[in-house]
Amino acid sequence: MGDDAYTVKIAKDLADLIPGYLNNRRKELESLRTALAAGDFEQLRQLGHRMRGVGNSYGFERITSLGKEIEEGAKSGDKDSLATHIAAYGDYLSKVQIAYE
Amino acid sequence: MSDLAAAGQSVPAQTAFRVLVVEDDPDMAKLLALMITQQGMEAQIVCDGAGAIAAVGDSPPDLVLLDVLLPDMNGFDICRRLKADPATALVPVVLVTGLEDRDSRVLGIEAGADDFLQKPVRREELLARVNTLRRLHETRRELEARRLAAEVEHAEALQRAFSRYVSPRLTARIMGGAAGDAPFKTQAERTDVVALFADLRGFTRITETIGVHNVVDMLNEYFSVLTEAAYQHEGTIFNMAGDSLLVGFNVPFTQRDAAARAWWTATEMVSRFAPVSAEWRARHGVDTGVGIGMARGEAIIGNIGSPHFMSYTIIGDTVNTAARLMQMAQADEVLLSGALYESIRPLLPADRVRTRGEVALRGKSAAIPVYSVKL
Numbered sequence: 001m002g003d004d005a006y007t008v009k010i011a012k013d014l015a016d017l018i019p020g021y022l023n024n025r026r027k028e029l030e031s032l033r034t035a036l037a038a039g040d041f042e043q044l045r046q047l048g049h050r051m052r053g054v055g056n057s058y059g060f061e062r063i064t065s066l067g068k069e070i071e072e073g074a075k076s077g078d079k080d081s082l083a084t085h086i087a088a089y090g091d092y093l094s095k096v097q098i099a100y101e
Numbered sequence: 102m103s104d105l106a107a108a109g110q111s112v113p114a115q116t117a118f119r120v121l122v123v124e125d126d127p128d129m130a131k132l133l134a135l136m137i138t139q140q141g142m143e144a145q146i147v148c149d150g151a152g153a154i155a156a157v158g159d160s161p162p163d164l165v166l167l168d169v170l171l172p173d174m175n176g177f178d179i180c181r182r183l184k185a186d187p188a189t190a191l192v193p194v195v196l197v198t199g200l201e202d203r204d205s206r207v208l209g210i211e212a213g214a215d216d217f218l219q220k221p222v223r224r225e226e227l228l229a230r231v232n233t234l235r236r237l238h239e240t241r242r243e244l245e246a247r248r249l250a251a252e253v254e255h256a257e258a259l260q261r262a263f264s265r266y267v268s269p270r271l272t273a274r275i276m277g278g279a280a281g282d283a284p285f286k287t288q289a290e291r292t293d294v295v296a297l298f299a300d301l302r303g304f305t306r307i308t309e310t311i312g313v314h315n316v317v318d319m320l321n322e323y324f325s326v327l328t329e330a331a332y333q334h335e336g337t338i339f340n341m342a343g344d345s346l347l348v349g350f351n352v353p354f355t356q357r358d359a360a361a362r363a364w365w366t367a368t369e370m371v372s373r374f375a376p377v378s379a380e381w382r383a384r385h386g387v388d389t390g391v392g393i394g395m396a397r398g399e400a401i402i403g404n405i406g407s408p409h410f411m412s413y414t415i416i417g418d419t420v421n422t423a424a425r426l427m428q429m430a431q432a433d434e435v436l437l438s439g440a441l442y443e444s445i446r447p448l449l450p451a452d453r454v455r456t457r458g459e460v461a462l463r464g465k466s467a468a469i470p471v472y473s474v475k476l
Contacts, residue, residue, distance in 0.1 A: 011224075017135065021128050049170070053199040053220035054129050064221050 006095040010059045015100055021058060025093055032070065032086045036079070044082060045074035051089075062092055118142040118235050121162040123153040123179070124197070125171050129220075133166055133197070136224055137231065150174030154182065161189050163238050164231065166218070169198040169205070177212040184213030191241070193234040197222065268332035289403025294351050295363040295441065296396055296420045297336065298427035299327055299370055301344035303389035311385055319381065320344060326377055327391070330369035334362040339414045345427065349415050352402050360397060360444045367393045367435045371476040375433075390432020396422035397441040418465075425462040426471065439470030449474055 010018060028047060035043040051067025066089050073081040120137045124130035125148045134144035145162065147153050150173045157165070165183065169176035176196055183189045196209045199220040209217060216230050256276060263272045301323055308316055324341060331338055331348045335356065340347035348366060351359035370391050378389045398419035404411050426436035436457070442449075453475050459468035 013139065014132070014135070017128070017131055020131075024128055049199055050126055053222075054126055054132075056221035057129060057132055057223075 005062070006092065007097045007099055008060055008062075009099050009101050012100045014058060018058070018098060021054075022093070022096075025063065029086070029090055029093060032089065036082055036086055039079075041074045041077055045071055048072075048074055060096075062096075063089075066092070118164070118238070119160075119162040120144050120231065121153065121156055121165045122146045123148075123150070123165060123171065123176070124168045125149060126168075129168075129222075133222065133227070136227055137166075140228060140231070142231075142235070148172075150176075150179050153179055157183060157189055157192070161192050163192070164234055165192060165194045166197050166231075167194055167214075169196055169209075177208050180209070180212040180214050193238065195230060195234070268335045268337075289401050289405065291399055291401055291417075292352060293398070294349050294400040294402070294415055294419060295359045296400065296415065296423035297331075297348040297350070297363050297366060298394045298423045299346045299348070299367075300392045300427050300430070301389060302392050302432035303387055304344040307381075307385070307387050307389070310387065315385075322377055323374065326373045327370050330366050330373050333369060334366045336362065336366050340412075347415075347420070347423075349400075349402075352400075352415060360441055361448055363395055363441070364435075364445050364448055367395060368476060371433050371435075388432070392427055392430035392432060393435040394423045394426025394428070394430055394437075395435065395441055396420075396426060396438035397444065398422070398438075421464060422462060422469070425464070429460075429471075430473075431475075433476045435474045435476065437472045437474070439472070442470070442472040 028051065032044065032047050035041075035047065048067045048070030052064050052071060053067075055061065055063030055065075055067055066085050069085040070082060070089075073079075073085060118141075120142055122130050122133045122137070122144055124133060124146065127148070130146045130148065134146055137144040145156060147156050148171075150171050153165070153167070153171075156162070167176045167179060171179075176198070180194045180196065183192060183194060190213075193215040194213070195216045195218055196212075196214045197218045197220060198205060198209070206217060215234065218227060218230060260272055260276055263276070301320075307319065311319070323344070324346065327346050328338060331346070334350075336348040336350050337352055338346065339349050348363075350356055350363045350366075356362055370393065374389075374391050381387055381389055396419045398417075400415045400417040400419045402413075402415045404413050405416065406412050422438055426438065430436045437445075455473045455475070457471040457473055460471040461468040
């Protein structure tokens with residue numbers, strides 16, 4: 001992914017909510033990793049479902065698309081796919097940049 | 102602002118539109134609440150179904166944004182519960198869901214949801230849906246306020262109409278519904294009544310010697326005094342003509358002590374009129390007093406007249422008898438028919454009661470016993 005792919009334009013009036021939001025996403029990432037290690041597909045499905053809803057609601061399209069992949073992977077029990085997308089989520093969260101507008 | 106409000110109609114003071122956000126994800130809840138409050142609305146957040154039901158029970162909001170997947174209950178069940186309760190059935194519910202399948206939408210419709218919002222939530226869509234429901238809510242509230250105002254106006258108009266005929270307390274009974282449909286019956290009925298006719302003695306001399314404007318003022322003063330006396334004892338005024346007044350008791354509602362009420366009214370009329378009469382004597386040099394005739398028996402009560410003019414009144418032999426007795430009565434004298442006398446004898450001042458014997462009244466074939474009480 002190029003640098004632009006990690007830059008997200010967010011409405012200025014949401015600025016106060018973003019630090020807490022991203023903090024919760026990092027906790028979510030840990031929960032995903034724990035659930036994957038435990039093979040807890042139901043937990044993975046729920047977390048993916050939540051990512052889908054909350055991602056693009058704030059403007060993070062990538063979180064929504066990754067959430068969809070994780071939810072689908074959990075439903076089908078595809079561990080490899082889950083591992084790939086959880087890793088991609090970690091990569092995204094470590095690089096994402098916010099541009100307020 | 103709705104069209105009704107924009108039209109400048111008087112509406113009750115608006116409080117802020119209150120939205121209950123039911124969402125277990127704190128980030129989603131905060132986002133929805135922020136978008137709501139930025140529009141000048143109030144937002145309250147609860148994170149589960151039990152909290153939602155408790156919050157609605159405490160104080161129903163104007164709108165509920167309801168997540169479908171909650172930790173303790175699902176949004177469909179909560180929605181169904183709110184719509185089943187008359188107290189909250191009209192509160193609009195928007196289901197906020199990440200579920201995309203058709204079955205979920207059908208479930209939401211069956212649960213009574215007013216609208217749906219798909220996650221991820223788009224701000225424009227959220228506000229469009231919320232504002233539409235807000236306008237509907239405000240219009241409904243304005244219409245309800247107007248309906249209530251019209252009801253109050255109608256009740257006041259009825260009250261004004263009734264208060265021309267019956268005492269304020271009887272009016273209150275009619276308006277309160279405690280009287281059933283008695284005064285509204287279209288068919289006349291025969292019932293036991295006590296009829297009281299009162300007449301101003303010395304009136305002819307007044308009209309001959311005093312200017313017309315003064316006569317009207319004096320008649321108004323006289324009728325005010327007599328009306329107050331009748332209302333004090335819950336009599337119903339059926340007719341006011343010339344200088345005479347017809348008051349009925351035991352109509353339109355049953356009064357077990359109708360005869361006693363009629364007697365108390367008669368004494369009250371005479372005693373209330375005494376100072377008025379004294380003032381007229383001092384000012385105009387005229388002697389006046391109240392002559393009263395009372396009878397008890399059957400009468401016909403109902404709305405009598407033509408389609409163009411109708412009067413709620415009592416007619417019949419008892420009323421005619423009271424009228425004849427009134428014509429015979431001197432100033433400050435009450436003449437009672439024998440039947441009425443017998444029913445209230447213990448109330449009468451024995452030293453002032455005189456029998457007039459059997460009197461043949463004009464228009465009646467048989468003589469009736471008549472008693473006089475000079476007050």
